[in-house]
Amino acid sequence: MPDSQISNKEMEALRVIRSHLMKYGKMPSVRELMKELNYRSPRSASVMIQKLISKNILEKKTDGSIRLIRYEVGETGGISQEQTVKVPLLGTVTCGLPVYAEENIEAEIAVSTKIARQPGKYYLLRTQGDSMNLRGINDGDLVLVKHQEHAENGDIVVALIDNEVTVKELKINEENVVLLPQSANKAHTPIILSRDFAIQGIVVSVIPL
Amino acid sequence: MPDSQISNKEMEALRVIRSHLMKYGKMPSVRELMKELNYRSPRSASVMIQKLISKNILEKKTDGSIRLIRYEVGETGGISQEQTVKVPLLGTVTCGLPVYAEENIEAEIAVSTKIARQPGKYYLLRTQGDSMNLRGINDGDLVLVKHQEHAENGDIVVALIDNEVTVKELKINEENVVLLPQSANKAHTPIILSRDFAIQGIVVSVIPL
DNA sequence: TACAAAGTGTATTTTTGTGTATGCAAAAGT
DNA sequence: ACTTTTGCATACACAAAAATACACTTTGTA
Numbered sequence: 001m002p003d004s005q006i007s008n009k010e011m012e013a014l015r016v017i018r019s020h021l022m023k024y025g026k027m028p029s030v031r032e033l034m035k036e037l038n039y040r041s042p043r044s045a046s047v048m049i050q051k052l053i054s055k056n057i058l059e060k061k062t063d064g065s066i067r068l069i070r071y072e073v074g075e076t077g078g079i080s081q082e083q084t085v086k087v088p089l090l091g092t093v094t095c096g097l098p099v100y101a102e103e104n105i106e107a108e109i110a111v112s113t114k115i116a117r118q119p120g121k122y123y124l125l126r127t128q129g130d131s132m133n134l135r136g137i138n139d140g141d142l143v144l145v146k147h148q149e150h151a152e153n154g155d156i157v158v159a160l161i162d163n164e165v166t167v168k169e170l171k172i173n174e175e176n177v178v179l180l181p182q183s184a185n186k187a188h189t190p191i192i193l194s195r196d197f198a199i200q201g202i203v204v205s206v207i208p209l
Numbered sequence: 210m211p212d213s214q215i216s217n218k219e220m221e222a223l224r225v226i227r228s229h230l231m232k233y234g235k236m237p238s239v240r241e242l243m244k245e246l247n248y249r250s251p252r253s254a255s256v257m258i259q260k261l262i263s264k265n266i267l268e269k270k271t272d273g274s275i276r277l278i279r280y281e282v283g284e285t286g287g288i289s290q291e292q293t294v295k296v297p298l299l300g301t302v303t304c305g306l307p308v309y310a311e312e313n314i315e316a317e318i319a320v321s322t323k324i325a326r327q328p329g330k331y332y333l334l335r336t337q338g339d340s341m342n343l344r345g346i347n348d349g350d351l352v353l354v355k356h357q358e359h360a361e362n363g364d365i366v367v368a369l370i371d372n373e374v375t376v377k378e379l380k381i382n383e384e385n386v387v388l389l390p391q392s393a394n395k396a397h398t399p400i401i402l403s404r405d406f407a408i409q410g411i412v413v414s415v416i417p418l
Numbered sequence: 419t420a421c422a423a424a425g426t427g428t429a430t431t432t433t434t435g436t437g438t439a440t441g442c443a444a445a446a447g448t
Numbered sequence: 449a450c451t452t453t454t455g456c457a458t459a460c461a462c463a464a465a466a467a468t469a470c471a472c473t474t475t476g477t478a
Contacts, residue, residue: 009456026217030435041458046436065217218466239425250468255426 006055013037013048014057017068027066125158125167143167145201156203167203215264222246222257223266226277236275332356332410334367334376352376354410365412376412 006014016036020028028036033045049066052058058066125143145158157170215223225245229237237245242254258275261267270276334352354367366379 029433031433039457041460042434043436043459044457047456050436238423240423248467250470251424252426252469253467256466259426 006057010048010052010055010057013052017052017058027068143203145203158201158203215266219257219261219264219266222261226261226267236277352412354412356410367410367412 013033016033017028020026020032020036030042030045030049033049034040034042037045037048039045049058053060053066058068060066125145143158155170156167158167222242225242226237229235229241229245239251239254239258242258243249243251246254246257248254258267262269262275267275267277332354334354352367366377368375368377368379
């Protein structure tokens with residue numbers, strides 16, 4: 001039995017939840033959701049959450065807390081019934097490399113297998129900053145990252161620079177390796193690397209906020 | 210009977226405790242935990258600690274102090290029911306070599322046997338400095354070290370240099386042996402070694418702060 | 419002693435999710 | 449044209465959980 005259709009109201013709620021998830025790193029409480037959806041009774045928000053659970057968009061974890069499980073990112077970016085893979089959202093990583101750690105997973109997001117082929121090799125990151133806004137990656141967007149250590153010329157890579165996870169374009173030429181920002185903000189300068197540096201993965205897809 | 214589920218709040222507390230442990234080398238006091246979790250009464254923090262003890266995440270040592278015992282680092286980094294090995298956290302070692310001594314053990318951390326195969330040959334160290342930040346090792350991170358005297362070209366080794374434990378990449382070529390820092394900070398220079406020097410072990414895994 | 423910092427017991431308040439009943443407007447049936 | 453149904457939103461209430469205020473004891477230190 002496929003999940004029934006998602007109404008506009010539910011879409012709106014979903015958007016708010018996702019936005020809250022990105023902003024604060026956790027699910028909104030019933031009363032928080034109430035405010036953000038301009039409800040005047042917590043009941044409305046509660047009902048909405050129940051409805052989203054019944055449509056397999058949210059799930060109740062064993063401890064009772066709620067988690068976002070189903071937000072399919074298809075080719076169209078919309079929610080559909082395609083075959084999907086669950087991809088963990090690792091959140092904003094300020095230092096160190098992103099790890100698959102239960103406590104870091106803010107949500108399980110279903111991504112179309114057309115984009116993320118094998119499970120387990122992909123994760124989602126929330127970006128910070130505007131250094132890639134010419135390539136359609138803006139502050140707060142999610143990027144779907146394929147975990148791999150090697151990248152090729154022109155790939156948008158997730159790299160570990162200056163204690164931060166950075167998203168940049170990789171440029172390899174004869175002499176050196178450069179990470180190019182793609183921004184309208186001139187403050188961002190290319191980073192020139194010696195041979196070895198830590199590539200975390202390459203950006204496969206962008207999910208706008 | 211497996212331990213019951215860990216709630217979000219407990220996760221958050223665990224994260225704070227772990228972070229404090231890494232930063233200061235000891236468990237936070239009730240009142241410190243209170244501040245770090247934005248509680249307004251020490252009681253709240255106290256209750257939280259009791260809850261974590263009852264879930265076998267913390268334990269009371271014989272002298273009454275608290276110790277973190279259960280933080281399983283699996284392949285996913287998450288907390289799970291996998292088969293694990295207890296690995297001692299030896300803390301920041303400022304001089305001399307790390308020793309297995311009860312007084313040095315800050316915590317017993319359970320690590321998946323998939324990573325640490327035999328017990329007793331592994332320990333955890335807290336790192337200092339940024340000399341390896343291009344390899345995903347940042348100031349304050351924990352590294353899982355496998356105790357062995359021999360290393361191969363390209364291994365990230367824990368070596369004893371200048372009375373300090375250093376984490377560097379080992380580079381062996383025809384003429385000499387070099388310890389390469391992997392940092393965006395140009396202040397770190399390669400260290401050229403004569404043939405014999407003390408390798409303590411190799412870094413198997415990194416647990417980011 | 420005096421004092422500050424620590425952990426914890428008790429009672430109280432706040433927060434949280436959800437149950438029930440109600441109102442209300444648009445859609446559907448007669 | 450009229451009921452009836454349906455979908456949403458609201459108000460209120462309640463119980464369980466979480467957090468608080470306050471007080472007390474213990475401990476190490478000057």
